[in-house]
Amino acid sequence: MKATDPVFFTAQIRAMEQQAMQLPKPPQLMEKAGLAAAQAVRDRLLKNPNHNVLVLAGPGNNGGDAFVVARYLQEWGNAVTVVFAAERDRVPADAKQALQAWLDCGGDICNDLLDGERSWDVVIDGLFGIGLDQSHHRSIEGQYRGWIETVNRMAAPIVALDIPSGLGSDDGCIYGIAIRAAITVTFIGLKPGLFTNFGPECCGEIVLRDLDIHLSSPPEPQAWLLNDALVQTLLPLPRSANSHKGSFGNVAILGGSTGMVGAALLAGRAALHLGAGRVYAGLLAENAPPVDFSQPELMLRAPSELFALKPLNCLIVGPGLGQSAQARSLLAMALDSDCVLVLDADALNLIAQHPDLAKNLCQRKASAILTPHPAEAARLLNTDSITVQNNRMNTALQIAQHFNCYVVLKGAGSICCFPDGKRYLNTSGNPALSTAGTGDVLAGIIGALIAQGANPDHALLLAVYLHGAAADRWVQKYQGMLGMAASEVITEARISLNQWIYQHHGDQHNRSQ
Structure with missing residues (x-):
């Protein structure tokens, strides 16, 4: 018996990110994640251009991934609208660079989402990702909760970046409210919350992109997938x-x-x-x-x-x-x-x-x-x-x-x-x-x-x-x-x-x- 699909806790994923950044040629993880997700969206949902895409960008690195996705989807001929309400000065450095790159290529941002404003073909969820975890006991409320309620009512398929916002990556719990995604493009490694508790209800198809991280001493998996293989x-x-x-x-x-x-x-x-x-x-x-x-x-x-x-x-x-x-x-x-x-x-x-x-x-x-x-x-x-x-x-x-x-x-x-x-x-x-x-x-x-x-x-x-x-x-x-x-x-x-x-x-x- 040989299991081939390892599962890691959030702390391990973060440790792998840190190890990768210490390599002689550290990978541009945010750029790679955004490109990988954009390609997954294009291959599955937007094979032809001229689609209306709504991107929800949050205040952390998940939002940075979303800006990269927005940039590529616009470059490939789609009409992309980014909704972003965080204070720019408090955005992490890598996400701030991704935001600036989006603006530099002619992109714009809105600070709120109006229900029924227009018809969307695809929605990208880049609000929180693994930023909401059990150790902080954070619950989504206020404006972000309203956004999630709105897009969950839409007919357009939602693509979540890393993990549906509001879903605990380690436990599969819902923290206040969670995105109901049709596709989840998860990065670096699989997380338990994708597969247990409310994970199967929220994640849809799960697409793993490892971002070409190859570590000499990766962490020991916390679990393995029980799947057909x-x-x-x-x-x-x-x-x-x-x-x-x-x-x-x-x-x-x-x-x-x-x-x-x-x-x-x-x-x-x-x-x-x-x-x-x-x-x-x-x-x-x-x-x-x-x-x-x-x-x-x-x-x-x-x-x-x-x-x-x-x-x-x-x-x-x-x-x-x-x-x-x-x-x-x-x-x-x-x-x-x-x-x-x-x-x-x-x-x-x-x-x-x-x-x-x-x-x-x-x-x-x-x-x-x-x-x-x-x-x-x-x-x-x-x-x-x-x-x-x-x-x-x-x-x-x-x-x-x-x-x-x-x-x-x-x-x-x-x-x-x-x-x-x-x-x-x-x-x-x-x-x-x-x-x-x-x-x-x-x-x-x-x-x-x-x-x-x-x-x-x-x-x-x-x-x-x-x-x-x-x-x-x-x-x-x-x-x-x-x-x-x-x-x-x-x-x-x-x-x-x-x-x-x-x-x-x-x-x-x-x-x-």
């Missing part, structure tokens, strides 16, 4: 013709208390359809059915019987588990086992409530994968979901290191983290997943991949990306995000995984038939 290195091999059900492992699900039997069955069906050789379910409900009539391949057992299964490659604990004394006792047995665990839902809530269970989790030798949503993550760390969402990167790291486990913090831009602290930002998925049961399906997919021989780290990454890609496939098929059921994710995930394996191992796939 990485997933291609995680795919299982095609199945051998000389294989049988025992070749693909055994998965068991512990859950399904009264009123929540469906959660355990969803996890079981996901494990079955994603390739596990045998799938068992131990249902806690007193009136649990003896068979899943819609999926009779699932083998239903009394919960305690699951621990006698040999071999058992993965035990999923939590879907519909409940928080009864029986549930707690069964979870304790699972934590004491030497089986790879996937812990979800009420398994996480019980661990948060009972220090003895938390201690057992921390001390177990076999791997455990935790799959919390923000509220469950908050309970595990004794905090609240707002704090979790405002610090998603650190939250995932804290859980992984505190419990010595693998974790996926679910949500927009799910974050996977390993016990060694390595983090991955998922780039698949959409709001169609916001429906009951999709988390149970994810747990089942993880279990299926582990049963078939994947290491916990590979299984987690592939399952999380596949889960999101299945929802993306469904949305593309039905042209909308309303009404997807969790069981449909299973079908789309199975189709996607089979197609990926065939496309990646085509010749070998054919030889195995």
Whole structure:
């Protein structure tokens, strides 16, 4: 497995800028950034000249980038209007030079934006970029807020420079208000806020331009993108013709208390359809059915019987588990086992409530994968979901290191983290997943991949990306995000995984038939 798309915190980006300026021939970063962004705008939106372009320039270096963009777009035959309201004497030196260059080439500036003044073909956002970060807790108000509200209402596509103004580059939080961009041209390196929390909602297409910065000792990435390129290195091999059900492992699900039997069955069906050789379910409900009539391949057992299964490659604990004394006792047995665990839902809530269970989790030798949503993550760390969402990167790291486990913090831009602290930002998925049961399906997919021989780290990454890609496939098929059921994710995930394996191992796939 080799990740190729590193992600850096804002402080690291600034440090890289400073290192670049110490080189024998320091690059003209603002000029390069502005030119790169202007080229991206031209190539995607303004292939022909004579367009009306609105440029919003802020008081810092992001505004300087915007002046460079304005200069090039005007040079290429477009009508460019720059709106700039900062005090010129307080503008940083490089941005001041960019402003002067804009004026010297015949450009002009307006100090306010009037809604409906004219029709624009493209809007350039150069208000703040990474200048708004969590350490300053700045919130956009006043005139700048009004400008953002105005351009967000326009039909014209917005191109953000570096990161949409108002969006936190490290955390993906919105500080007061944020630009809703169609394209974000980000510079030097990728930032976490582009991909998690409100990032996917605000950034649109993300275009990276590294500005040809080549450092002898670059900083260590804080995360990596979980994307199609990485997933291609995680795919299982095609199945051998000389294989049988025992070749693909055994998965068991512990859950399904009264009123929540469906959660355990969803996890079981996901494990079955994603390739596990045998799938068992131990249902806690007193009136649990003896068979899943819609999926009779699932083998239903009394919960305690699951621990006698040999071999058992993965035990999923939590879907519909409940928080009864029986549930707690069964979870304790699972934590004491030497089986790879996937812990979800009420398994996480019980661990948060009972220090003895938390201690057992921390001390177990076999791997455990935790799959919390923000509220469950908050309970595990004794905090609240707002704090979790405002610090998603650190939250995932804290859980992984505190419990010595693998974790996926679910949500927009799910974050996977390993016990060694390595983090991955998922780039698949959409709001169609916001429906009951999709988390149970994810747990089942993880279990299926582990049963078939994947290491916990590979299984987690592939399952999380596949889960999101299945929802993306469904949305593309039905042209909308309303009404997807969790069981449909299973079908789309199975189709996607089979197609990926065939496309990646085509010749070998054919030889195995």
